[in-house]
Amino acid sequence: MGVRRSVALATAVERLRDAGVASPEHDAAQLLAHVHGIERRDLFRVETVTEELGVRFEALVARRAAREPLQHLTGSAFFRHVELAVGPGVFTPRPETELLAGWAIEHASSLTRPVVVDLCTGSGAIAKAIADEVPGADVHAVELDVDAHTWAERNLAGTGVDLRQGDMADAFDDLLGTVDVVVCNPPYIPLEAWESVAVEARDHDPHLALFSGDDGLDAMRVLAQRASRLLKPGGVVGAEHADLQGASAPEVFAVTGHWVEILDHRDLAGRPRFTTARLAR
Known part of the structure; x- marks a missing residue:
């Protein structure tokens, strides 16, 4: 089982916005691309986020919502x-x-x-x-x-x-x-x-x-x-x-x-x- 990319992103964006992150849309997309090992511009190729990757994505979103720098989460x-x-x-x-x-x-x-x-x-x-x-x-x-x-x-x-x-x-x-x-x-x-x-x-x-x-x-x-x-x-x-x-x-x-x-x-x-x-x- 998994969730649609759009749903995963929307949920993450809302959480980051509520946490006061300045660029929630960008950061959510960057983190989702990171767990998939692809560039952000290629996210359109992802239709469904698998359960395994979804867990990793949610963990990174939680850390970003705690205001850990995006670059620390991606490592670059x-x-x-x-x-x-x-x-x-x-x-x-x-x-x-x-x-x-x-x-x-x-x-x-x-x-x-x-x-x-x-x-x-x-x-x-x-x-x-x-x-x-x-x-x-x-x-x-x-x-x-x-x-x-x-x-x-x-x-x-x-x-x-x-x-x-x-x-x-x-x-x-x-x-x-x-x-x-x-x-x-x-x-x-x-x-x-x-x-x-x-x-x-x-x-x-x-x-x-x-x-x-x-x-x-x-x-x-x-x-x-x-x-x-x-x-x-x-x-x-x-x-x-x-x-x-x-x-x-x-x-x-x-x-x-x-x-x-x-x-x-x-x-x-x-x-x-x-x-x-x-x-x-």
């Missing part, structure tokens, strides 16, 4: 053109960060054998995307958290990326003054914003990857200083920030006196999303 996340293994202990890459990665890729693509550094690499998402789309780039990445570094090792294996474990504040002394592009998705949530953070992130992402001092910009200040030492004159830096930091994040770079062409960029929803700057010559 997609970022631009690459797939990443993710799970407990590593920050789940967000779609909006693809814009920052795209900026870095665009700049690296305009250079011959560019040297690119990804600070706070987490799962390795940005570094892997750059290595994938700019095969001539010399890509380096660093992650402080031991568990996240383990995930990055898995994701960056075979890519040629130079991955290290350590603090971005003193990473890559051997590259000082030689880097063309520095990119970073640092922690940027103010400590006081704890209760406003989505349950999926607050309860499952490493806090080291989320929170950064009273104003959320402690890591950004470290980045502005470290990037000024890593980059060659005229090199560029890009960093993601919260949508409420569209003025304060660029100011972090402006007050140092090291940077020119300081710009803030919006995401596809029109919200301030990342800051870029060029090291003065």
Whole structure:
């Protein structure tokens, strides 16, 4: 015995919506595709969900309703053109960060054998995307958290990326003054914003990857200083920030006196999303 696909999905969507999941239709379909071992776009081929798969599906839906991240349940996340293994202990890459990665890729693509550094690499998402789309780039990445570094090792294996474990504040002394592009998705949530953070992130992402001092910009200040030492004159830096930091994040770079062409960029929803700057010559 089994149930029709449409019935299984409708029941799951209702449960996820009642639990406050932001995208119940998408998540239900993704989980059903996952238990069938197919892509979500191929779900139309499934007419009936067998009893065995139905039990697995219901168990995953229950975990998602408890606000466990979808990517933890499927074990993977997609970022631009690459797939990443993710799970407990590593920050789940967000779609909006693809814009920052795209900026870095665009700049690296305009250079011959560019040297690119990804600070706070987490799962390795940005570094892997750059290595994938700019095969001539010399890509380096660093992650402080031991568990996240383990995930990055898995994701960056075979890519040629130079991955290290350590603090971005003193990473890559051997590259000082030689880097063309520095990119970073640092922690940027103010400590006081704890209760406003989505349950999926607050309860499952490493806090080291989320929170950064009273104003959320402690890591950004470290980045502005470290990037000024890593980059060659005229090199560029890009960093993601919260949508409420569209003025304060660029100011972090402006007050140092090291940077020119300081710009803030919006995401596809029109919200301030990342800051870029060029090291003065």
